Each structure stands twice: as structure tokens, then as C-alpha cells.
Amino acid sequence: MKVGILGSGTVAKQIASGFINAGHQVKLGTRDAEKLKEWQKSIPGVTVGSFSDAASFGEVVAIATLWSGTENALRLAGIENIKSKIVIDITNPLDFSSGVPPKFSVTYGNSAGEQIQNWLKDSKVVKAFNTVSASIMINPKLEEGNPDLLIAGNDLDAKKVVTEIAKSFGWQNVIDMGDIKQAFWLETFAMLWIEFGFKYNHWTHAFKLLYK
Numbered sequence: 001m002k003v004g005i006l007g008s009g010t011v012a013k014q015i016a017s018g019f020i021n022a023g024h025q026v027k028l029g030t031r032d033a034e035k036l037k038e039w040q041k042s043i044p045g046v047t048v049g050s051f052s053d054a055a056s057f058g059e060v061v062a063i064a065t066l067w068s069g070t071e072n073a074l075r076l077a078g079i080e081n082i083k084s085k086i087v088i089d090i091t092n093p094l095d096f097s098s099g100v101p102p103k104f105s106v107t108y109g110n111s112a113g114e115q116i117q118n119w120l121k122d123s124k125v126v127k128a129f130n131t132v133s134a135s136i137m138i139n140p141k142l143e144e145g146n147p148d149l150l151i152a153g154n155d156l157d158a159k160k161v162v163t164e165i166a167k168s169f170g171w172q173n174v175i176d177m178g179d180i181k182q183a184f185w186l187e188t189f190a191m192l193w194i195e196f197g198f199k200y201n202h203w204t205h206a207f208k209l210l211y212k
């Protein structure tokens, strides 16, 4: 599969390596391809271009941009280039303008996932991977067990594809939380992860749903 990743940060790099290791073709999109030159050498096969190059390249497009820059990144990527495609939204709507911990910057009914689905009306947006640290997006095996991955989106087939992608990254349990409105709860859930991190200065934790 051809995968376009919008982003050049920790998340984009992590999932790029996951997709490459799972046998996919990957192009990262950024405003500054030059800064990825060294990193690119460490992941044979990965290519780098503009946001528009990555969006056009991908059959599946992942969004891994800072929330405040996401609308601009999508404008640069070109909405037409993403039309009809599966979009994996990994963003969290965080506002770092007052420092850390960041503030949650959306309201109920207006989550990042819903806004992205609204901007990309003809795409199939699936919120995924936003509730876990970049460090365990691939091979999520912790000493105390395997965490769960929560996803949400309107299109059932798109969610099946994202579930298969997550399984190829090593996720055993992928939980479909429902339509894209549920992105709000996935994003608040990420906030809980972040608050725990700042309170205990611990950054490799993850959540698991236990059943009886």
C-alpha cells in the first residue's frame, strides 16, 4: 500500500518506520524536506516531499501535525489530493501557547477529528493512535501487558483497514468506539494520559480495558 504521512515530528517518523517494516511504501510530507535528510538515511525506502506530494502519493494518508498547524497543513496538502481516501487522524488538539502541560483546545461536538472530517468532507477519517505515546505506536508491548488501541470514524471499511494496519504494527486489541463524534472522547482520553505524564513524570504508560 502507498502511505502518505503529513508531518515530520516524532509521530510521523515512528509510524513511517512501522509502515516501512510492514512492507508499505511511504512518503512523508513537510514544509522543509531538508531537515529530514539525516533521518531518511536511517529508514531505507522512505521518501520525503511536500505536504502536497505526500497527500497525492498516499492511498492512505496519516495526519501527524501540531494541532494549531493542521488546517494549514491540509490546505498545503490539497483537499482534492485526499478526496475519497482513508485518513488516519493522529492529532491531539493541544494548545501550547501558555507552556506545559498543554491545554485542551476543543469543545464537545467540535473535536479535532470532527473538524478534520468536516474539512475533508469526501475522505474517510479514522481517529487512531492519538491515545498512545509515539514510543509505543509500533510494537506496543509493555512489561505489564499489551495496551488497547481506541479508534473512531464514520466509515466501517476504513476502520477495518486501520485495524489491520494497527495489527501489523503489533496491536492485539483494537476497539472501535463508534463514529467520528467519539473522537472527542479519544482526545480527552489522550489528555488524561498527558496529565498523568506531567503529574508522575512518566511517559511510557498506556491504558487497557479490563472486562469481567
Ligand SMILES: NC(=O)c1ccc[n+]([C@@H]2O[C@H](COP(=O)([O-])OP(=O)(O)OC[C@H]3O[C@@H](n4cnc5c(N)ncnc54)[C@H](OP(=O)(O)O)[C@@H]3O)[C@@H](O)[C@H]2O)c1
Pocket: 006, 007, 008, 009, 010, 011, 012, 029, 030, 031, 032, 063, 064, 065, 066, 067, 068, 069, 070, 072, 073, 090, 091, 092, 093, 094, 129, 130, 131, 132, 133, 134, 135
Ligand atoms: N508525540 C506523541 O507522543 C504523540 C502521541 C499521540 C498524538 N500526538 C499528536 O500527533 C501530532 C504530531 O505530534 P509530533 O509530536 O510528532 O509533532 P508536532 O511537533 O506536534 O508537529 C510537527 C508537525 O506539525 C507541522 N506543523 C506545525 N505547524 C504548522 C503549520 N503552521 N502549518 C503546517 N504544518 C505545521 C510541522 O510541519 P513541518 O514538517 O513543515 O515543520 C510538523 O510536520 C500532534 O497533533 C500531537 O498532539 C503526539
